[in-house]
Amino acid sequence: MAVTTPTKPADPDYVRIRSTATIDSGKNLLDVKALKMHFPLTQGIIFQRQVGAVRAVDGIDFFVEKSETLGLVGESGCGKSTTGRAILQLYKPTAGQVVFDGVELTRLGGEQMRKMRRRMQMIFQDPYASLNPRMTVGNIIGEPIEVHNLAKGKEKTERVQELLRVVGLNPYFTNRYPHEFSGGQRQRIGIARALAVEPEFIVCDEPISALDVSIQAQVINLLEELQDRFKLTYLFIAHDLSVVRHISDRVAVMYLGKIVELADRVDLYERPLHPYSQALLSAVPIPDPAIESKRKRIILTGDVPSPVNPPSGCRFHTRCWKAQQICSEVDPEFIEHETRHWAACHFPGA
Amino acid sequence: MAQQLLEVTDLHTQFFTRDGVVRAVDGVSFEVAAGETLGIVGESGCGKSVTALSLMRLIPVPPGKIVKGTIMFDGADVLKMDDDEVRGIRGNNIAMIFQDPMTSLNPVLTISRQISEALELHLKMDKSEARKRTIELLDLVGIPSAKKRADDYPHQFSGGMRQRVMIAMALSCNPKLILADEPTTALDVTIQAQILDLLKNLAREFRTAFILITHDLGVVAGMTQRIHVMYGGKIVEKADTGELFANPKMPYTWGLLRSIPRLDERRKAKLVPIEGLPPDLIAPPPGCRFEPRCQYRRDICREKEPELVHIPNSKPDHEARCWGTQQGGWLVDTDWHKEVGDTRIIEEIKQEVAQLPPEPKPGDVPPPPAI
Numbered sequence: 001m002a003v004t005t006p007t008k009p010a011d012p013d014y015v016r017i018r019s020t021a022t023i024d025s026g027k028n029l030l031d032v033k034a035l036k037m038h039f040p041l042t043q044g045i046i047f048q049r050q051v052g053a054v055r056a057v058d059g060i061d062f063f064v065e066k067s068e069t070l071g072l073v074g075e076s077g078c079g080k081s082t083t084g085r086a087i088l089q090l091y092k093p094t095a096g097q098v099v100f101d102g103v104e105l106t107r108l109g110g111e112q113m114r115k116m117r118r119r120m121q122m123i124f125q126d127p128y129a130s131l132n133p134r135m136t137v138g139n140i141i142g143e144p145i146e147v148h149n150l151a152k153g154k155e156k157t158e159r160v161q162e163l164l165r166v167v168g169l170n171p172y173f174t175n176r177y178p179h180e181f182s183g184g185q186r187q188r189i190g191i192a193r194a195l196a197v198e199p200e201f202i203v204c205d206e207p208i209s210a211l212d213v214s215i216q217a218q219v220i221n222l223l224e225e226l227q228d229r230f231k232l233t234y235l236f237i238a239h240d241l242s243v244v245r246h247i248s249d250r251v252a253v254m255y256l257g258k259i260v261e262l263a264d265r266v267d268l269y270e271r272p273l274h275p276y277s278q279a280l281l282s283a284v285p286i287p288d289p290a291i292e293s294k295r296k297r298i299i300l301t302g303d304v305p306s307p308v309n310p311p312s313g314c315r316f317h318t319r320c321w322k323a324q325q326i327c328s329e330v331d332p333e334f335i336e337h338e339t340r341h342w343a344a345c346h347f348p349g350a
Numbered sequence: 351m352a353q354q355l356l357e358v359t360d361l362h363t364q365f366f367t368r369d370g371v372v373r374a375v376d377g378v379s380f381e382v383a384a385g386e387t388l389g390i391v392g393e394s395g396c397g398k399s400v401t402a403l404s405l406m407r408l409i410p411v412p413p414g415k416i417v418k419g420t421i422m423f424d425g426a427d428v429l430k431m432d433d434d435e436v437r438g439i440r441g442n443n444i445a446m447i448f449q450d451p452m453t454s455l456n457p458v459l460t461i462s463r464q465i466s467e468a469l470e471l472h473l474k475m476d477k478s479e480a481r482k483r484t485i486e487l488l489d490l491v492g493i494p495s496a497k498k499r500a501d502d503y504p505h506q507f508s509g510g511m512r513q514r515v516m517i518a519m520a521l522s523c524n525p526k527l528i529l530a531d532e533p534t535t536a537l538d539v540t541i542q543a544q545i546l547d548l549l550k551n552l553a554r555e556f557r558t559a560f561i562l563i564t565h566d567l568g569v570v571a572g573m574t575q576r577i578h579v580m581y582g583g584k585i586v587e588k589a590d591t592g593e594l595f596a597n598p599k600m601p602y603t604w605g606l607l608r609s610i611p612r613l614d615e616r617r618k619a620k621l622v623p624i625e626g627l628p629p630d631l632i633a634p635p636p637g638c639r640f641e642p643r644c645q646y647r648r649d650i651c652r653e654k655e656p657e658l659v660h661i662p663n664s665k666p667d668h669e670a671r672c673w674g675t676q677q678g679g680w681l682v683d684t685d686w687h688k689e690v691g692d693t694r695i696i697e698e699i700k701q702e703v704a705q706l707p708p709e710p711k712p713g714d715v716p717p718p719p720a721i
Contacts, residue, residue, distance in 0.1 A: 075538035217609035217623030246611035283543035285568030292572030
């Protein structure tokens with residue numbers, strides 16, 4: 001036994017799912033098309049009627065290629081975590097398609113989806129809240145192995161120990177409880193749990209933002225090592241632009257439920273097209289007083305509008321310094337302005 | 351040097367818990383001149399917030415206690431004052447901005463009521479004067495239509511707006527010193543830029559001294575004149591801001607600077623993390639506090655604790671607590687960008703982490719089973 005490179009499971013069900021719901025194939029592991037996730041707002045106690053919706057994710061398109069890391073950045077409330085959860089079908093999307101390795105996930109039934117989840121896992125933000133305090137580390141990591149019938153008994157124990165070793169913890173920690181560990185160690189346990197079922201795709205939802213500065217780099221390096229070793233594909237959700245630049249191959253910028261820009265890492269950080277990306281990049285403080293004193297900041301006025309009534313036209317026009325008449329009237333299309341560099345803006349560029 | 355506004359000498363704050371005495375602040379000395387901005391940088395648990403709370407005498411007693419030291423503010427020792435005298439200073443001469451603006455505002459009182467309270471109490475204003483001043487303050491910190499918003503409750507404000515209210519509240523009595531404890535950590539980058547810009551302008555305009563406490567080296571780089579780095583309840587390095595970033599002299603500071611990815615530099619193939627775990631402040635390491643995680647360590651580091659002393663090849667007020675970089679040490683000429691330390695020691699540190707935590711004690715029971 002060893003944690004090996006994940007291979008397509010020789011599971012008869014897998015073949016069946018594939019044949020019933022095949023839509024697309026190619027080198028993209030994940031295709032997200034026109035995905036919408038609205039949460040209803042209701043009024044009334046007995047007769048609840050819907051009075052509106054929080055349009056957390058409001059029509060986004062993107063793809064993730066095999067073995068790459070797509071970074072998803074944006075401010076809190078822009079819908080980046082909702083996107084991650086909607087992809088894994090932890091929420092039932094309101095509209096749109098999520099195609100994972102040719103299988104349309106939004107139409108799958110419970111049992112079929114459960115089988116798919118073996119191939120896609122999640123690492124959560126808060127290492128304190130995402131581990132059950134009443135379960136031992138061995139049970140936490142062993143549970144997904146058992147649920148998916150991957151191993152039993154002694155074999156399972158060995159596998160748990162191997163996973164602990166892989167994430168840099170002592171394999172004899174299996175009988176300990178989460179409260180005995182520090183934040184960084186708990187995050188490693190969360191990572192081991194995600195790896196337990198040998199997934200191909202992992203949604204990392206702000207995996208390092210709850211950790212101390214000196215621990216963050218340890219976890220980033222671990223995630224990169226694991227990616228190389230197990231050929232993993234990541235959707236890396238974060239608000240820290242410098243971390244996202246470090247870990248991602250491509251980056252998507254979200255604002256108020258929409259992706260406003262999507263490009264290869266170098267293009268996005270060197271030639272951001274959308275004004276919001278430009279403002280975000282200029283707002284990141286740089287740990288060098290000489291640079292800080294000379295830097296010109298774009299300081300956005302105001303706050304992010306409410307996703308219940310997003311502004312008409314381009315959603316960013318209320319805070320944009322380039323906004324013209326057209327911006328408040330027409331929602332700009334998400335266009336490929338340069339090769340593999342998409343942006344949704346009427347006046348893209350510098 | 352200018353007359354010091356605040357002089358902290360040998361401050362020790364400890365918490366008496368069931369597991370033992372937590373030495374959260376363990377002999378910290380520093381001073382702040384009028385109108386100066388000082389940055390205190392460190393990770394969670396290094397004692398930076400407890401230092402700030404000690405200055406305001408806001409440490410909960412019990413379990414906490416300031417066991418030793420003096421805090422001279424404007425010529426008077428804050429630690430010798432009785433409760434009434436401290437209350438006269440708090441909010442009046444020293445004000446504080448907290449990290450989380452939601453939990454530090456009272457949800458059942460209007461914004462205007464909360465700001466007026468301090469004005470009425472300290473400046474003896476009557477109700478209408480206080481209200482007028484409140485609206486001026488809200489205007490000053492950039493709250494749109496302040497007159498109308500003054501009667502709103504905290505939940506009607508966004509995170510950034512609440513932090514502006516906190517700043518207005520801190521400014522209300524024209525304090526000489528404002529302690530800002532992670533003022534932007536809970537905020538988004540674009541809002542953080544707004545708030546930092548505001549704080550910078552206010553510091554310049556009112557000549558208020560600031561102590562900016564944060565874990566983010568980027569935030570202090572653009573805001574402060576001097577920086578103190580804290581680790582494990584002690585100050586491990588003191589320097590002015592330019593010097594600290596250009597010529598750091600403590601392996602912990604090197605580690606911090608190396609471990610963060612930076613937007614202004616070429617992307618590194620791999621980050622160089624600080625291995626190991628933060629120190630346990632109940633049983634801190636006997637020698638240098640950073641020794642268990644330091645890849646440059648030698649035997650002396652474990653045996654004896656270094657003093658905070660001036661470091662050769664640096665500006666006169668640059669001090670660090672390290673055997674290696676002080677006069678005659680083995681790191682005096684080390685280029686921290688290139689020499690990342692002994693790989694054998696790094697492996698040792700990784701092994702030590704894998705061994706932690708220690709075996710559970712007999713009294714250490716797991717949480718009760720679910721009902």
